[in-house]
Amino acid sequence: MGKAQHGRFSRWMKRLAPGLAALLVYRRRDLPGDLVAGVSVAAVALPVGVAYAQLAGFSPVVGLYASILPLLAYALFGTSRQLIVGPDAATCALVASALAPLAAGDGELYLSLSVALAGLTGVLCILASFIHLGALADFLSKPILVGFLNGVSLHILAGQMGKLAGVSVDAPGIVPAALQLIEQYADYHWPTLLVGLSAFAVLLISPRLLPRLPAALLALLVAAAVVAIFNLDQRGVAVIGAVPAGLPELRWPHVPWHLFDELAAAAMGLALVSFSSMMLTARSFAAKNHYDIDADREFAALGAANIAAAVTQSFAISGADSRTAMSDAAGGRTQLTGVIAALAIGLVLVFLSEPLRFVPIAALAAVLIMASISLIDLRALALLFRFSRVEFALAMLATLGVIWVGAIKAILVVLALSLIRFVRLSSRPRVDVLGKLPGMSGFHPVAAHPEATTHPGLLLLRFNAPVVFFNAAYFKQQVQHAxxxxxEDLRWLVLDAMPVTQMDVTGYLALEDLKATLRQKGIQLVVAGRYQELMEWRKAHALKADDTLYFPTMRKAAKAFLAQQPGGDAGEA
Known part of the structure; x- marks a missing residue:
């Protein structure tokens, strides 16, 4: 292969499979760290995969299936060196919320719907990457995502409390479930509750005493050992039971056509929420380790990982922040960490599945409850409350949406809140009257700097947004108020064009109406900034010349005005 061909192949490989391209130039000095990190990630992923499978409504082995091939797929197609994908608490809760009403208690249909949902989510993610929708990662703002995840965590918490106490809680909604749990106090199965509380104790204490060991794995090992030694499974303590060894049998999912619309809607919500959550984790660790990630390529990588989950007969997955943190803390530096973790989980599934049957359901509930508590971000809520009451209210509304209408329907609530917030910010931008500050260059908002000086007859105005259809009327209104x-002494109105990055036909017509108003009042309209762009824009749209004045900068516009004044000094501008 020639040098030019090799270069084209490398560029093609980086676009198609960035992770594989990175692995092809792997540095041997990264191997020790990646090896230790991969084993550490597997140690965390094993108990979490088993627990999250239960949360999503599947047998434990399905959670292990979701922890192998998706990891390999992301390692080949992802651009993050640290990110680990797999079963995720919020994603599993969404899967269960979407599929339970559709399957109506049919276990075979439930699994088929899950496989179809994962595959459809993957296809939608890949399509989104082709049309460059990676910017959707920014669409769900931090306050709304925090509120949504807080609501999901409460939803998980309510769903696991009954399993911890050994009673059945089937009331819909968080508050009814909590009330039902309290009412069934006399029916608690105390051995089950003690096993669950023991697992809790290990989860709380082991990070302090044995910080290098994964707390979830240790808790499940201790609980399984207690069950096996004291034969608690024969005394009413529910356990996982036999876990089939080996890899899954590949089957084509059977999905009734009348359910496809609801499945597609759930897939769209899953794609948006899981991608937004994954990108928060990926960007955080990319910034920590000083490299960049490609949002569109990440969308495609998430899609490939979800298709891999469908191929292995499991459920939709996302980025896993706790396992990603473990990867980074253990010294993982490349995508090989995910490959090693997947191989380690596969070896356990093939050769060491027998001990898993003693793991008690109550211990899994304890792991899930601890995971749900870790999702609740009170520090972020406190920051939002100090920073902006509006942002705090949005976060709380997102949480209430999950509690009130459930996780899947709450996605629509979250999207509506995001859209309302976007429209509000874009349609009602800040409008500033500008003035000069002593000893400082440029022009500054008078509202923020009362000491700023203005010149009689001259109004410097800044509209901090594009002028388009949803804010054109507001633009005209605010300029008229100013x-x-x-x-009546106003002679020149100078509009700062720098923040106006775009103007559509509605904005242009609003500006023309404003010009007519200014002519009637004898006020000269002046546009400052983006001079060359404006000239080319006017030429491209075949606009006739009018009496509007154009200057390259606000300073030159102000100097021109002062030079026209009797006894004026243009140097004051």
Missing amino acids: IERAG
Whole structure:
């Protein structure tokens, strides 16, 4: 292969499979760290996969299936060196919320729907990457995502409390479930509760005493040992039971056509939420380790991982922040960490599945409850409350949406809140009257700097947004209010064009109406900034010349005005 061909192949490989391209130039000095990190990730992923399978409504082995091939797929197609994908608490809760009503208690249909949902989510993610929708990662703002995840955590917490106490809690909603749990106090199975509380104790204490060992794995090992030694499974303590060894049998999912619309809607919600959550984790660790990630390639990688989950007869997955943190803390530096973790989990599934049958359901509930508690971000809520009451209210509304209508329907609530917030910010931007500050260059908002000086007859105005269809009327209204406040002595209105990155036909017509108003009042319209762009834009749209004045900068516009004034000094601008 020639040098030019090799270069084209490398560029093609980086676009198609960035992870594989990185692995092809792997540095041997990274191997010790990646090896230790891969084994450490597997140690965390094993108990979490088993627990999250239960949360999603599957047998434990399905959680292990979801922890192998998706990891390999992401390692080949992802751009993050640290990110680990796999079963995720929020994603599993969404899967269960979407599929339970559709399957109506049919276990075979439930699994088929899950496989179809994972595959459809993967296809939608890949399509989104082709049309460059990676920016969707920014669409769910931090306050709304925090509120949504807080609501999901409460949803998980309510669903696991009954399993911890050994009673059945089937009331819909968080508050009814909590009330039902309290009412069944006399029916608690105390051996089950003691096993669950013991697992809790290990989860709380082991990070302090044995910080190098995964707390979830240790808790499940201790609980399984207690069950096996004291034969608690024969005394009413529910356990996982036999876990089939080996890899899954590949089957084509059977999905009734009348359920496809609801499945597609759930897939779209899953794709958006799981991608947004994954990108928060991926960007955090990329910034920590000083490299960049490609949002569109990450969308495709998430899609490939979900298709891999469907191939292995499991459920939709996402980025896993706790396992990613373990990868980074244990010294993982490349995508090989995920490959090693997947191989380690596969070896356990093939050769060491027998001990898993003693793991008690109550211990899994304890792991899930601890995971749900870790999802609750009170520090972020406190920051939002200090920073903006509006942002705090949005977060709380997102949480209430999950509690009130459930996780899947709450996605629509979250999207509506995001859209409302976006429209509000874009349609009602800040409008500033500008003035000069002593000893400082440029022009600054008078509202923020009362000491700023303005010149009689001159109004410098900044509209901090594009002028388009959803804010054009507001633009005209705010400019007219500023003109009225400036008084009858106003002669020049200077608009700062730098923040106006775009103007559509509605914005242009609003500007033309404003020009007519200014002519009637004898006020000269001046546009400052983006001079060359504006000239080319006017030429491209075949616009006739009018009496509007154009200057390259606000300073030159102000100098031109002062130079026209009797006894004026243009140097003051």
